[in-house]
Amino acid sequence: MKSLSTNSNRSTVALPSTKSMPAKLFGSGRLADRLFKLITLSFALAIAGLVVLIIIQMARDSMLSFEKFGFSFIWREIWDPVRSEFGALPFIYGTAVSSILGVLIAVPVSVGVAIFLVEHAPRALATPISFLVQLLAAIPSVVYGLWGIFVLAPLLRDSVYPRIQSAFGFLPLFQGNPTGLGLLTAGIILSIMIVPIITAVTTDVMRAVPRAQPEASLALGATKWEATIVVLQNARSGITGAVILGLGRAVGETMAVTMVIGNRPDISASLFDPAFTIASAIANEFSEATSEIYRHALVELGLILFIITFAINAIARLLVWGATRGHGKAAHA
């Protein structure tokens, strides 16, 4: 995907210099070329500049909170607007755990759907199924939230969580009084929301694997399952990218999560307990954050979310880079 787009960029850059409109307009193909390069460069720089400006602005708007708490803001556990005592740890914890739960549930489902669509489904079935999966992505997140409150949470509270608790209640993960809302419910909602993107990217990546690969293994006597493994191995860098994209969406998701997570800035071992995420804290509290330092603490939360997203993307790049190198070796072996 990436190399394709750079190629097409090059060809558009090359075009005007030969025989198109801009060349006539400016009299010199070289001038047009240079101008075009400058314009595109300024666009590219503008995006980078925008990111830098956002960071500067957020840093400035979180000064008060940073001055008061320093880096301890990151690991402080208290969030008390009355006494102006703020700390980000419960929110970081809630964001991380709900997103990871979402990914853990979504990945097997998405990869399973993708394998079915690419390797097994007849065309007549593959098209409607992939259409329906895509449709999940088109549902507004507030609708997921409403469905979470009114359908999913009561169902989990009455039928699912008590069973989990009677089977695994000895684990601290499943103790407490399940009310239907909480970390696990948020993770489940998130998983449904990120299945479409992981499935879509995984399907594309698997389709991009040359058919010769699985066909060769089938010819060598591999089973259908083993041939699928070959495809997955070839596609793993892309699948990693897909998972990270899903994680990125889960981390930033606001509306649906705030409606089902219970919105309580606490760190508790049980997945049944309410928690809070960074994005939902900002959405919930910003409009009524009446004191200066309160607002600054919320902006600092935003800055942390920004850095986390940045880090996730950086890790994704590294993973994909590592996987592509590994992929090269695997092909040789």
Add this chain to the structure above:
Amino acid sequence: MINCNAARQHLGISLLTLLAVLGTSACSSSQPGSDIRLQGAGATFPNPIYQKWFSEYNKSHPNLKFDYQSIGSGAGITQISEGTVDFGGTDAPMKEEHLKAAKGPILHIPTVLGADVITYNLPGLSAELKLTPETIAGIFLGTIKKWNDPQIAASNPDVNLPVSDITVIHRSDGSGTTFVFTDYLSKVSPEWKEKVGANTSVNWPVGEGAKGNEGVTGRVKQSPNTIGYVELIYAEQNKLPYAAVRNAAGEFVRPSLESITAAAASVAGQMPDDLRVSITNPPGANAYPIASFTYLLVYKEQPDQAKGKALVDFLWWAIHDGEQMAKDMLYAPLPTEVVKKAEQKVDSITHQAKPLRTS
């Protein structure tokens, strides 16, 4: 306006009369047919009745358009302080520090009253709950954990209370509703005041947060054994039960439009000059104790004559004719004593130090 005035000063004396006439009509837009647009922002709780007022008032004043964004009291205070709107709306009175930060003296005009009701979901309950201030504080502090706690049972002798755990539902977003509730708890419970305090959002000792009055209502409605606080109108519209609360005079009082107005009436005598007052836990025998005013915020000195005049006339209309519509929309109207005080505030609004209300 300032530009217009400056321009007028530069005019030749011989043309003064003629141009002053033209100048007035052009600058102050007081001529019939030209539109005046008043912009406001703030509290969400009174938004339904404000919208009703705007549309009713607009029928008799077709050239006056209102634009009120219900984005929350905090945002309303910020916007009026920065002068980006013509009027603000807030449930909790502005704090001293915010008043000082504003561009000029700001007046609080009370419009209607609201109340927080304690709503709950206990299937099969034989009667309505009665709660004492101590019990409410205990439940929201997390010291009372079960529905059949002796403290709850003591004030509800005829009710079969379940043995189940109490799930507390509070607001997750900052809110005037939360301010009124925590302000009340701070007055009746020293422990609450010391541990939690009063604010638009607080560090809740127990429970889970839901977004908005509608969020808390929805959560309580669909989960058994929950308790939460919402504006009266939400409990009423969703047919949720709500508790009678023992007031400062020792009476259990159900929240109703009458008992809310009674709460305001019982403190009207002690209202400070600027009308910024909390009416939670009032002395009246028939007063519901968790109520509050909601205010419109306006600058005492209006920068624009036409807009200022329109605003003053509207405010006068709102605290008289407007009040008549309150009950139908489940808002408690101001008691007459408070209307008198609000009148004085409206009368004191000026443009260039001249009162704007003439008729």
